[in-house]
Amino acid sequence: MDILYQIFVGPFVQMATAPDLLVQTLWDGLVSGVLYALIALGFVLIFKASGVFNFAQGIMVVFAALTLIGLHQDGLPAFVALALTVVVMFVLAVGIERLMLRPLVNQSDFILFMATFGLTYFLIGFGQLVFGGNPKVMITSDLWLPSGAIQYTGLGGYVQFQKIDIAAVIITSIMVAVLAVFFQRTRIGRALRAVADSHQAALSVGISLEQIWVIVWFAAGVVALATGIMWGARSNVDFSLEIVALKALPVLILGGLTSIPGAIVGGLIIGVGEKLADFYWGPLMGGGIEGWFPYVLALVFLVFRPQGLFGERIIERI
């Protein structure tokens, strides 16, 4: 009975008696959820438009962040470095399209997925060759990003909000809004959605697949850069971030592989769920459950909705 109490009652009592801790945990979960959602957003962009499950999104985040820091260290002003990094991401997108996607056109999804693994290896090695393997500090203040924290007293204690986290939430919201408008309202956005629906039908009405692919990979690169800046501002930039990027996978399938709102909602569910579970139930199991909880949570959701929360319904025909 004691163990049942500890699992089913104890944590809730704890939540009710110390609301400040609950709010703090929720906020932490929300912020990490937003960051997971950002990585997942990059995945979704590419998956929607080309059907490629881009495993390299995580390493693209690291690569973009390192490029930005590296350029700044070479003496360029922060915003010039930022612009140049965007150019680098564009060159990368063109390179990927020319050298990897175009020769592999019409291959099965699985082969394309493996090719992005090759890309991951390449970027890991190349990034370390150019920038070195040491962790780097993100140039937060040069990019006019706030630091420090706001303390809110109340709820029988105090809650701390890091300013950078607030900035991350705001920037992400703006980015999602811009992307949504881009997808729904612009000519290119409509072309992207057409490609996502059917490659052949899109080709037949005169949409250039090559151009579309460069655009989505570039967009994913810019999202990766934003993610890299946000994530780098919270901790250092190094190659272990790539493992964190794996966390975007449960977010992705929870929300549905093809849905941008899904990526956001999935990110928030995973982020909040992970932090709550780790804080309230983790000690019962020896801690460190953050590592697998998101995957199990996503798995449970998937058993009931195999296409994810917002994914397109999977219709199978013989």
Next chain:
Amino acid sequence: MLYREVGQYKTNYAADMALFPILQDRIGIAVILAIAFVLIPLSGNDFLLNAVMIPFLIFALAAIGLNLLTGYCGQLSLGTGAFMGVGAYACLKLTTFFPNVNIIVWIIASGFFSAAVGALFGLPSLRIKGFYLLVATLAAQFFLEWCFIRIPWLYNNVYSGNIVVPSRTLAGVPVTGPTATSLTRYLVVLSIVVIMTWVASNLVRGRIGRMWMAVRDMDLAAELIGIRLLRTKLLAFAVSSFYCGVAGAMLVFLWYGGAEPDVFNVDQSFISLFMVIIGGLGTMIGSFFGAALIYILPIALREVPAALGLPLYPATVEQLQFVIVGVLIIVFLVLEPNGLARLWQIGKQKLRVWPFPY
């Protein structure tokens, strides 16, 4: 000319269904086995045995395991590393409880524990498909990895949290532990891998293998012709995990001789998947090709700068290795998306018609 089956008549069903129906194939496999069992041990090269052949064979077995699941039954999995880990920890517990039983029995038996765990984590595959399943199997990977670290009972409460492999002998000859020679370990690994490969290649040509392939090609249609999806998919997960478990037990007991839980992390799962894809999905020989390419290539790359006399830092060499392996993966996929096994088939066809172009 060289590789022609003309004149080799099959006069009974047994000959028709033989694993190697063509004489040249039989000679070829005999030569390979002779090299593996006689020539390589005779060479007595410890580096070749210990650093190349043993891990190559073990990874090939793990790749065969994953290939049964992914290549034959069409279920994507990124849990290979964890299933290998289950095998290793099961073997450790078994040999701790029953130290007098032959260690090879426990290495094989640990596969059954892995199979049970694999079947359990295979359950969602009934509802979840494709890339969704891939991420679902990551749940198995990370959960089991966490168990390996957090449950001290699994590693016998050793302070360091690592697996410490005890010394075990077979007919007076040490097989595991620090006193075992690499030659003994190599022969044990080789025998197990050869036998299990033989079993697997027969499994996939029989009823079970055909059921798997039907499910791979279209599970809905397979269900309509009377294949029970639940049983077939779970069997694929179980058999695949069995192979991975045995490979994991061998990895720790016959190669590393002690291991951190880190050995069975998600990278191991990814690498196994690489091997299967680069080698060729749904082929036995492809698993060996893939393991050779992915495992031996980096070793070779490491030796190249030293051989050429280039003064490079070890770190630089490692980074270059990542770049080269990454590029090679893409190049291989572009040149031959069906894997090295397909190249092998094309080569055989060329030999068949040689010296004529067609």
